[in-house]
Amino acid sequence: SQQGEEDPQALSIQEGENATMNCSYKTSINNLQWYRQNSGRGLVHLILIRSNEREKHSGRLRVTLDTSKKSSSLLITASRAADTASYFCATDGNYGGATNKLIFGTGTLLAVQP
Amino acid sequence: KAGVTQTPRYLIKTRGQQVTLSCSPISGHRSVSWYQQTPGQGLQFLFEYFSETQRNKGNFPGRFSGRQFSNSRSEMNVSTLELGDSALYLCASSLAWGQETQYFGPGTRLLVL
Numbered sequence: 001s002q003q004g005e006e007d008p009q010a011l012s013i014q015e016g017e018n019a020t021m022n023c024s025y026k027t028s029i030n031n032l033q034w035y036r037q038n039s040g041r042g043l044v045h046l047i048l049i050r051s052n053e054r055e056k057h058s059g060r061l062r063v064t065l066d067t068s069k070k071s072s073s074l075l076i077t078a079s080r081a082a083d084t085a086s087y088f089c090a091t092d093g094n095y096g097g098a099t100n101k102l103i104f105g106t107g108t109l110l111a112v113q114p
Numbered sequence: 115k116a117g118v119t120q121t122p123r124y125l126i127k128t129r130g131q132q133v134t135l136s137c138s139p140i141s142g143h144r145s146v147s148w149y150q151q152t153p154g155q156g157l158q159f160l161f162e163y164f165s166e167t168q169r170n171k172g173n174f175p176g177r178f179s180g181r182q183f184s185n186s187r188s189e190m191n192v193s194t195l196e197l198g199d200s201a202l203y204l205c206a207s208s209l210a211w212g213q214e215t216q217y218f219g220p221g222t223r224l225l226v227l
Binding site for chain 1 (some may be wrong): 147156162164210215
């Protein structure tokens with residue numbers, strides 16, 4: 001079963017507006033990542049935030065992490081039509097040993113209207 | 115540098131058949147993971163390989179198997195296909211085992227009739 005729940009399930013905004021997506025997870029983590037998926041294709045890595053970090057920026061992306069609430073948010077500023085995609089959070093589940101296994105959230109479908 | 119490649123991109127099979135999917139990681143990457151994506155269950159971890167050894171396996175029946183070759187290429191096999199196996203199968207590679215950032219291929223879309 002999936003660890004993460006994302007909110008909202010779907011979001012429609014106009015170009016130029018900001019988009020905020022939230023992710024909640026269940027167990028402790030080492031890090032949390034955000035991925036983008038265009039129309040049923042492969043996933044593109046956007047950003048990774050470690051459990052000891054609270055905020056991280058990458059271009060128009062801003063990610064926050066609150067480990068006390070087991071939640072993260074992804075903010076996309078000045079959105080563009082090309083940002084239309086599904087966005088997923090993924091955690092590592094804080095396994096005792098090394099692993100590349102990711103546990104994905106349910107995803108948020110973002111539609112940016114031109 | 116070329117990205118992760120997966121073949122075939124699309125596949126149609128009938129119930130009871132078996133299928134083999136292939137994944138070539140980014141050059142120099144030694145770890146490969148597989149995921150199944152369906153509308154109902156979302157993205158679920160299948161297994162991961164490093165140095166030709168399966169390091170971790172998800173909660174899937176034994177009909178799902180895989181392997182990794184010495185050149186890091188990986189294959190996954192699904193035997194006795196069921197309608198519920200229809201999904202997008204994604205492969206991801208990373209430099210090493212325990213490396214956090216993974217790079218995904220375009221996926222193989224499997225339809226079981």
